[in-house]
Amino acid sequence: MNDFVYSCPVKVYFGAGAAQKALSREMGRYGKRVMLAYGGGSIRKNGTYDAVAALLREAGKDIVEFPGIMPNPTYRKVQEGAALARAQKIDFILAVGGGSVIDCCKVISAQAKTDRDIWQMEFEDHEYPAEFVPMGVVVTASGTGAEMNNGAVITHEEKKVKTGVLGAFASFAALDPAHMMSLPARQVVSGGFDTLSHCMETYFGSPRTANVSDEINEAVMRNVIRNLRIVAEDVHNEEARRELMWDSALAENGILKLGKVTDFQAHMIEHQLGAYTDCNHGCGLAVIHPPLYRCLYHGAVERFAHFAEAVWGVDGDGKTREETALAGIEALAAFIRDIGLPTTLAGLGVEPKEEMLRAVADSARIQPGCCRRLTPDEIYGILMACR
């Protein structure tokens, strides 16, 4: 166990009536003016909007609407929200949505409290916001785990960069599986794969000697895989949906990352693919992971072999460690096919132009802690292998 400092200040309400419980217990602490932020309007169709708005009115709040947060939320949208929050003297931001809505609000929460440009502040001056408009979350799509941390993935269109920005922690998060039951099957499965990716990208970081964070991670990965197989067959299976909703939060509440430096190269590559193509995040990760791991495993054969045995049930008897490692990667690839996620860029709806893939490879921001830090040429090779 390496050294760490840990706190997760988000209070979680999980299960039936979570939004009702959370809003009635928590909203009394905050002022009257609430920004209600959401996405493309599906919550207006499935009843979640009406339920949440009624709870806010019951709590005596004035609602200021901020709709239209897009998948892959943009920096422009952050600025629009921050301007609205300032103009309307917003006391509290309630994000009702999935990772895109939540992430956008985390950065609005910070940007509304400072005259400095948050992007310049974080990426050029390397300073981080310290003041935030308080916020809460009602989760309507899971997988990103955005409700549990203060990282936000934002796309800066002019700069053609999609990357992590630090914003606010939510004070509370309501996770009611009922709010997610109208999601399309593809989104449920791709969200679950995003969770699995968070687990794997933590697991293949360093150190890779035995430690309880990784052993817990193996348990969460097995749970995600089992329940993803169930929802791929029957998207209405409520128990599997509940497990996946909590798995998503667990993968990003920090518990799996304690004492670890994470890898997250698949995410960094996918983020840039998303910046260039606006592809679905979980599906993009599904395409990238197997070719990435076929390239990475040489740097960590024993860890990949252990992953194969502990997570995929590969029998290592009579195999070299390298063969076992590769069998694990092929089990992951077969799983992606089994649950119906895309396995190529074409399947992802992306035209695999070499120039664009080169630009993605050259702009991917690879972080420290990697299993083996890939060069832009290697990333380009991986993307070409995804065609």
Added chain:
Amino acid sequence: MNDFVYSCPVKVYFGAGAAQKALSREMGRYGKRVMLAYGGGSIRKNGTYDAVAALLREAGKDIVEFPGIMPNPTYRKVQEGAALARAQKIDFILAVGGGSVIDCCKVISAQAKTDRDIWQMEFEDHEYPAEFVPMGVVVTASGTGAEMNNGAVITHEEKKVKTGVLGAFASFAALDPAHMMSLPARQVVSGGFDTLSHCMETYFGSPRTANVSDEINEAVMRNVIRNLRIVAEDVHNEEARRELMWDSALAENGILKLGKVTDFQAHMIEHQLGAYTDCNHGCGLAVIHPPLYRCLYHGAVERFAHFAEAVWGVDGDGKTREETALAGIEALAAFIRDIGLPTTLAGLGVEPKEEMLRAVADSARIQPGCCRRLTPDEIYGILMACR
């Protein structure tokens, strides 16, 4: 996954220099007058006292000493601490010790803020304290996980009851394995067994259908068992000590309990045995667990069989589920012998008088959520089987 509400407000500093980091970063938020609470004085011998006192003085604090908190801390000691905190207008309580010191301080923190008697308030009026003197923790002995929650185990001598009382959460906890390296081997091992017991008593609560909390729990149990075997052979193994220190916190930070109602009958029986005999907590649990489980498993054969396979590596092939379940309990019993913990009341240093055991059985406070709720006669039978 059943419904739950979860937050753990304790900020953890884990690893080398944790106390230095925690005190220098956190103490600025609190007033000048700090109660420095500890136990029998071992921290004065091993240098921890001097280091912590110097850090408090550096932070500009006045130190008010509160030494002499005993193992199995008493309600009288709580009242003594609360009176001192009031008289000295204490702004912050720093508990430096293991579970006994931490638990005593949690209740002092509550009692110092009210004129009502906390015992009467919680157990007769069923009301819980809402105001606390803020507190922090420097852990010097682990196993109880007391640093992560707001439950405190206190012995009321006149009432002959040792039980859980709700008190304060620490704002921060410093977990530096270096502060524990001078602990006697027996205390390291019995503390680790307390952690394993917390895991098992959560695992055998309800529900017992597959869920991610229990799968994580299995991972933590395997980690505790592996590392306890290491420290039983070599108490100075630093990596194993580090893992056990974080396992202890994990077992009680709530993550394993999400969506579960816990069992905790072994703890409830041991608490009363402790109230009557002042025995070591972890050792008492070691004596009680196998006979308790031999009596309990009929109510949850499949869960005990799964425990045998997933945690102890029992091969269920060619065995009935009952045989597999029993093989797991015998593996637990063998493990207790292997790591040198007592297996009988005599080994625990307790004279097994029938009248005393009857009183223990009759006064054990069995809670809801049990695997199978034992009657006082059954508990008496279990205690007689411990002779």
